Amino acid sequence: MPACHSHSLTPPLAAWFADQRGQPQGFQRAAWKAHAEGRSGLIHAPTGFGKTLAAWLGPLDEAMRDLPHDRPAPCRLLWITPLRALAADTLQALAEPIQHLGLPWEIAARTGDTSAYRRAKLRERLPFALITTPESLSLMISQPDFRRRLAGLTTVVLDEWHELLGSKRGVQTELALARLRRWFPELRTWGLSATLGNLDQAREALLGNRHPEGVTLTAPVIKPLEIETLIPQDIERFPWAGHLGTRMAGPVARRILQARTTLLFTNTRSQTELWFQEILAALPDLHGQIAMHHGSLDREERQRVEAGLKDGSLRCVVCTSSLDLGVDFAPVDQVIQVGSPKGIARLAQRAGRSGHQPGAKSRILGVPTHALELIEFAAARDGWEAREIEARIPLHQPLDVLVQHTLTCLLGQPDDPAELLQEFRTTRAFRDLDSTSWQWLVGFITSGGHALQAYPQYRKAHQGNDGLLHFDDAAAARLHRMNIGTITSDPAITLRFASGKSLGTVEESFISRIRPGQVFVFAGRQLELVRFHQLQATVRASTKKHRGQVATWNGGKSPLSNELASAIARRLHHPPSPAPEHRAVQPILDVQRRWSVLPGRDQLVVEFTRTREGEHLFIYPFAGRLVHEGLATLAAARLSRDIGESVDLTQNDYGFSLMAVRGLSLSEALIRSLLSPQDLLDDLLSAMNSAEMARRQFREIARVAGLLAPDLPGKRRSHRDLQVSSSLLFEVFTRYDPDNLLLDQARREILERQLEWTRLKATLDHLAQRPLHLIETERLTPMAFPLWADQLSAHLPAGDAHTRLEAMLARLEQEASQS
Template sequence: MAVPVRSVPSLPLSDPLAKWFGDARGEPMEFQTECWNAYRSGKSGLLHAPTGFGKTLAAWLGPLDEALSAHPSEKPAPCSVLWITPLRALASDTLKSLREPIEAIDLPWDVEARTGDTSSYRRAKLRERLPFCLVTTPESLSLMLTHSDFRDKLRHLRAVVVDEWHELLGTKRGIQTELCLARLRRWFPQLRIWGLSATLGNLDEARDSLLGPSHRKAVTLSAKLEKPLEIETLIPDEIESFPWSGHLGTKMVDAVAKRIRNAGSTLLFTNTRSQTEIWFQEIGEAMPDLRERIAMHHGSLARKERAAVEAGLKGGTLRCVVCTSSLDLGVDFAPVDQVIQVGSPKGIARLAQRAGRSGHRPGETSRIVGVPSHAFELLEFAAARDAWHARQIESRPLLRKPLDVLVQHTLTCVLGEPDRPEALLEEFRDTLAYRDLDASEWEWLIGFITEGGSALKAYPQYRKARLVKGVLRFDDKRAAQLHRLNIGTITSDSAITVKFASGRTLGTIEESFITKLRPGQAFIFGGRQLELIRFHKLTATVRVSTTKHRGQVPIWNGGKMPLSTELASAVARRLHEPCAPAAEHDAVTPILNIQQRWSSLPGTRELVVEFTRTKEGEHLFIYPFAGRLVHEGLAALAAFRISREIGESIDVTQNDYGFSLIARHGLSLDESMLRAALDPAELTDDLLKSMNTAEMARRQFREVARVAGLLIPDLPGKRRPTRDLQVSSSLLFEVFSNYDPDNLLLEQSRREILHRQLEWTRLKRTLDDIAERPLKLVETERLTPMAFPLWADRLSAHMPAGDVATRLEAMLARLTDEARGSG
């Protein structure tokens, strides 16, 4: 319940704003008052508070009050405030929030958006005159920096607010934003910059990356109130003793449908777009009477489709929306009655962010209902509750010196305003990402953008900038056009537009999926059963399918999220040292009892290693509880080292809890062999040898080359197929490897493989931890509940679906009978 408004003079705002705030919001939160005072005193900072606590008004009313005090009866100067949002989809809701106090006190001030969704007419109007506050994205801000008059148009700029900074932190889009902010700080030294962040573990690093290492008058403000969070889990009526990933699937749909019926409105989150498509179908079939009030929302749907769903949420006409992280962030709609999470959230911060969609006000309790996709995920929900109460929230690791982004941004800067290299270097070093950029790296970059580097000197298209009398210039009109068209750091496989023959666009699907379909074949997209008519020039023309057989569901890349370090550790702790009773733990106890009888419970104190023989050969099952990506690296490393000793080929499988090695012969519970296989020494060399890192580097180089502008970009109406880009990037990769092996973009590609794809830092920490822990070696007569998912995943990867089902059923029956007998 809102506290009665205090007297107007007690608010650090001018009378009209203070009265409006008191009438509309009541008593301000302490962090809001602190933020207004800090802004008034000239400070920048990071504002940290849970979703729904009022961060937007805390950051907005300071600049608004300043302008109102300076221009009480006239229109303020254009572009006094720049508001950066991570998603253009949030722009319309941000506009609504920012306009509310302006309209309430009847000010003739304009707040407009300039994003990728802005029409060409509106962009032209904004080029003529900027509004009082401009809402934009990192990509659109970079694009505006290429215009020679942009500094002059921003001459009245007083404040920059970066919304949802936690979503940009640790990404190349975040680095792009850091560089843009450094440019604005250089232009306007008195500029105040504020970042808004929800749940985050490394607040100081987040602030420093936002404001740069040389900031002085900066503060970090946090809401003092804890956000109450309740996590409930739907427990299946029957739990199989040998669960594996996804085996529950949609078996829980009836229980979920019952929860939806009992609530006024529901957001049902899944972790992937494919899951969203499947659950939308299942919920609709389980609730045919409410099918028209059930909708779907994910990032591959067309903007109009998503906008219609958001309007339905705001208008209260929808009972349930099945969605992905596309509704995690601040799309503004009334708080929903309940939030349901299908499958493990994989991280504590993600779970809290999604739960915050209910109880979306200070002091109210946010509630989330977990739906496990396999029995062990019951433990993950219980562990997430443990970690939340212990305030063990994930940090966002930062990127250091991605030169592809710096190449792009340097060209952006000199396209808008020719400059001296030494001045640019000083500007870029005023970012946390590039503060350690050394002179040799900078010299290489200047040579790369002016000559193409040592390997591409003979090709004029790679000579973009010119160094004339000590000043960098970028004045090739065609090259400048291509650069503007492809500003940004988001890279992905070619997106195929899905359209009805009438011309209505439904959204996009990855090329790798659609090219496997034949005309006439059915697939599910956007909640519809569709039939492919034809595929031509990156457009899939479709019609509604009348077949009764359900079609394929698209699978988008990046579908598997690894368990976060914090949540994985919480699961391992709960196995041995549960900090509080939990119904989820009780439900899984019979499975854990079988694991204990047949082997041992993995945990944090010792590393459990199981040895088992099956008809496929000899297996080692190892349980570090470090997450899927780390286990992928550990499995490859251990397989390489052991194979080198025993002379046998070794297959690997991994999940979030552990990994398995299988060979026909030669594996054993030899502690010295296992210690050598998991030794932190020579980690980088052996890891690079153990995986097809040459091919991985080739694929990673494609992303780096795109961002750095090495690949000929898309022209309007002339998109290039993915295979053409692969040929171009592969050719460049070979040229650099053979003729310019010290090329820093090659080195960056290798570094990104280690640190992003293989999580080298986390992997090294895990190996160091294993070296200090005792090994518990257990030879088992049969697959244990922990080992079975790894065995099942390997089977699924190596056999046809029909054979897999037969083998799984037979193994499950045998293990279940033996579990009953041993019990």
């Protein structure tokens, strides 16, 4: 246990802080005191409130008391960040007091962007404070001499812990921390987090079960947050998703001109590409002062944009969540969010990019992409004022991560399997890992398990005569180090000009649909594909006048959070306060009330409507898109079984629809049977292509667990090769090793990640207790129209669907005006 010092900083450090920041806040003093007492904890405060200094100055103060000031210091602190982009900014923040005080103590970063030369220098000597990522930390743990080089380590800091929590990267970090704590039992661990609703669980995952004395320190002041919404001049009473689209670009451009620097957030990379083009077209005089930032752009381009934000040379950056986190862009004075944020914490996180200092107000301007999103922005404001912040639920026992990490540990040093099990049980993720599962894992890494024991490449570890597990095959070790990490996605296809200049990456599934000579939009440029060969696409700037297809990426659409869904339902029925957004959509709500009722959470509203296409049931649980997808699939399968007709389904964040040519009715018994929790799992899995879903999910698990050979330099494997390899393994396990725990994990992940099983089951249980309000409507209501429009668009050619949509819209608007 370190010597306990007063929580007052040493005079030179205290003087520096007073000069730079004034008086320390209470939570900062508490963090310095707790660190001096040898304690660990979680620091929870809004963005810009000084969490970094709360975590950093305690270890620095202790080192200034313990170490000589005239020579380099050993490595005392590891600072783990979820994004490489944060490393440079963090390095600058940590180095500032060191440089001011003239201490010869080095601060350095080791991430995937670090050059080979710099990595080699770090192998020779670690700095006083090392900034790294979960993946790079795991890679260093695999080095046999890493423990010796860390001999002076006293503290680990986890930055932006809420971004890691609830993901496999978070579990990878939990396991790495368990290894460090086993090496250094007195190690202190501090996590930094903002906008998080489950602080106790977050602290448990951070500290494991060996730190019951851990503390949670929260800034007592709620950061002022102003949420304004840009209200369209003309609001149609029958909106559907994306209908407003970029029609709001003109008003947005005018707001950009009123600010010095603007961050314009979108929810997907494709939307970022589109809005960049629109803003550039609306503000041609700002050419060169408008930029784009998302994770698929080339690293040098992203760094150039980040530098432009910091020095104030950029007026507007259109971006995705790649700029959500704590990089300090002090000049940013306006944040714009295009489309619903889908979550209260997400909106607050993005708003915090402005007013990035204690006491300053953060502001965000919401831009709806369809009219009902006005209510979502108003509800997000309600939720923030009521402090209803979403939780990030920690993962439970992802065995693919444990397989990878066990081999990583064995690369660093041979180990006793019983001691490894005890180490892993100190984490929250694996605290109840049973001996049977552990014995399966040991057998899997030493023999390949029952199905793969005849193949030497799957026998990676072995148990020696000393009883220890060893991993000493040089070739297998090299491949394993290349495979460390839990981030999986479609293979990234590099886009290059013929000159060799890289533009960034797109997914193989997108570029494989583009033929040579076709034009597409990426990084704000019109590009023409020259050739696509060996996972590299050569392009050239297009001189063609027509606009090409905007690059698209799979995923990226966030479902409505439970907290925001509840806030929307409350605002529809019992608004906590007047709001301009509510007044703007009142005509929509009035028509909904006249023709039906307003859906909410006090009762389940079900509408029955006939159209040219058939009979429709519109059901509004207000549980978010992913849950509604599961509910719609379940209900459609049960209904189809009962009436003997095929049933089409669509869903959005508010509800879902079922459509059949005939056979639907407003029978309460029918609705209750469709949404019954009884036989839920069996009916749901039989309704879906669960085998194919498990096969796809297993591909990710197989990559994390090291069952698929990683890409080698210059020999990248195609997505098809990966599919074939993982499918073959899936079939082998299914046929010859059906009790393989990785198969079981694939099924569990389908339920939780793709179907939100826990939330889906809770929703059905809740619906069973809610009264039904059944109503037959003469025409589509404003709440039903978006579901009908999506169903129509999915089944008709684009031109026919547009014609039918416009005709229906005109008819409904006329009838609404007359009723």
